[in-house]
Amino acid sequence: MMPTSSLYQPADIKGKVVLITGASAGFGEAFAYRFAELGCRLVLVARRMERLQALADSLHAKFGAVGCKCHPVCLDVRDIPACEALPSRLPAEFAQVDILINNAGLALGLAGVQDNSMQNMQIMLETNVLAVMALTKAFLSSSMLPRNEGHIINISSTAGQEAYPGGSGYNASKFALSGYSTAARHDLVGKNIRVTVISPGAVQTEFSLVRFNGDAERAASVYKGYDNLLAQDVADNVVYAATRPSRVQIAEITVTSVHQSGAKYTARPYLESQQQ
Template identity: 50%
Template sequence: KTLRLHNFELDVIHTSDKPSPFFVLGLDMASALYKSYSVRDQTVLISGASSGIGEACAWRFAEAGCRLILVARRLERLQALKDKLTQEYKVPIYVESLDVQSINAITSLPDRLPEDFKAVDILVNNAGLALGSNAIHENLLEDVATMVNTNILSVLAFCRTFIPGMVKRNRGHVINMSSIAGHEAYVGGSGYCATKHAVDAMTKAARHDLNGTDIRVTSISPGAVRTEFSVVRTKGDLAAEAAVYAGIDPLRAADIADNVLYAATRPPHVQVADIVVLASYQSSARNLARVKLPAAQEA
């Protein structure tokens, strides 16, 4: 038996002669609720695109038919990624070696973009890093400066450079890669947690600044993700990096990219403010249930 409610079909479950009070949503209603908004032919700029979450985002947006601007320091990796994406999806891609710690390199980027790439629709501020896990009184200040320049100043610079065009066109989406460390602090995280709290604050302030426009602002806050992030944080100490993920099944870069694309493909009236994504055995930044995993998962 089928009922109709607000033009959606509802299938009634029969457990006896009388219909159950529970309903199964018809496919047309489910489709309407979860249908993605197309971002095809939009221009997406992704910082830190040569590996990890940035690279995974490039794959997702290429699959969605977007024009891509991919920037990072390692040009060889960017070029290899461009070749793969172009072969697979035939989308236009511009790559450039860019150090996000250079404000001038960021603010002058529009001058170097081909004409077809100048109007950025979606800005993914993904570049970021952590260095060390020292107590606040033992921090290496050069490491803290690097984190501040990369995690905070580069985000401000990209926003200052590309949001004015969004305002002029009255459309756009800014997606900032924050962290669970932007929602809580932990031992040994004074520098990194401070920078990600700043990203969270910047994102909220930007949402206030742009309220009343058709520009959306989103923060993505991952938990434990296995990328090069921990290798960088431990400064190449592979044993220390392995210990970070010992006994857990961490998130993958693709898991976070899925959430980035989800936020970008909501209908225009929907603004996803923040998505916090944790691994299944993680309840906070440092509370990870380390259980014995099957060998296939440990590998």
Template identity: 40%
Template structure:
């Protein structure tokens, strides 16, 4: 380990933890001895992850089945946490998705609502439920929002998704300002191309089209992003990373890629 482990024995809460970056974060935190609360909509997969992590590492895992789009469900789930699980030192707002790649005026209302409700409102619902717990305990804590390079500039067919990730950047900035007089840090981590089920979801199960997104380029893995999440969470108390952009080789920004033939 290239840094001192400051996370052992603490608790992290991760949304969207059933796959991809969220699952990798849960495993990486567990490797450092953190207890983890994992949330998602698929109860059976959460239980599988819990069993896997607790088998491999000497930590405890609490699963919460919830949809971050449901404000009442989020609040009730956090309010009902057992006392020992309310001492949350790290919150990773990871739940998010994109749907479709059509022109903005061709997006279905359902897809628009799902993306905005998950990526923006869901982040707010979870943050508003967890921050008061952190403040009440007056602990040093870190909130890590998983944004995207897509939030820096729009690309064709991605207007709604890009806007949602731009919102994550500005919400992170605003929350950092609101918490400047506390012990809570706020970081917006903005990955570039990451190979997860993201594209499969975006293209609604079209695996061939999803695979084409990564053709000719070696994308980031969920573990690559999780490594940076853990790095930020593990920094000394006096070090505050406001924003981090993480790209794969041959990617310059959200719109510029060099694909090998």
């Protein structure tokens, strides 16, 4: 739970409908637990229905008493027509989405620009950018603009602030997401609809395993030797942004490990201490 204060009251979001893409693991799963704890109704979107159903069952068992309800949706966000049609597919209890968390995203490979796989580039742009645009448009039109109320939270990365060798496709997708989110904030400035970007640094999830095509040893090396962030740390930032009073818009949060100073600048104090 967020800490309470007699001097400043966060917004009570119990009963709000929160839609989370990429909900079956990593960030999305961590987000689901935090919003379930606050008594929200959750639309859990991902490709792996078995994992979604297991998550929904766990959340109901743990947080059903505080009002949490879940509706899992099996959907690949690269299917843009399916994203556009999603509002019409939701049961009435979940149809009026209050908080849209565009979390589904991925990086593929570390090739230089001369060696980029165009298939990988297309997958990253479709997942990290076009899906966000489609889902944002769909839920703005169906539930947020008609009620003049809502919150769009886009999960970006420090890779959207600082480019690095071997990251051209992923960098391009996250820089695009940053520009899109800023433009959306301008477009919606006269409305009671907030747009937030959360930009984490390195976080120990399945992310690197996907990036390195299932090479577990190489993926683990990314996080070895320092106190890296966990998905729960990012979830805490998301919940913070979502629970500010309605007059407050958290435009952007950048969060890294204390041992990371940039997208590719990480100290390895544990490894260094072992070598001394």
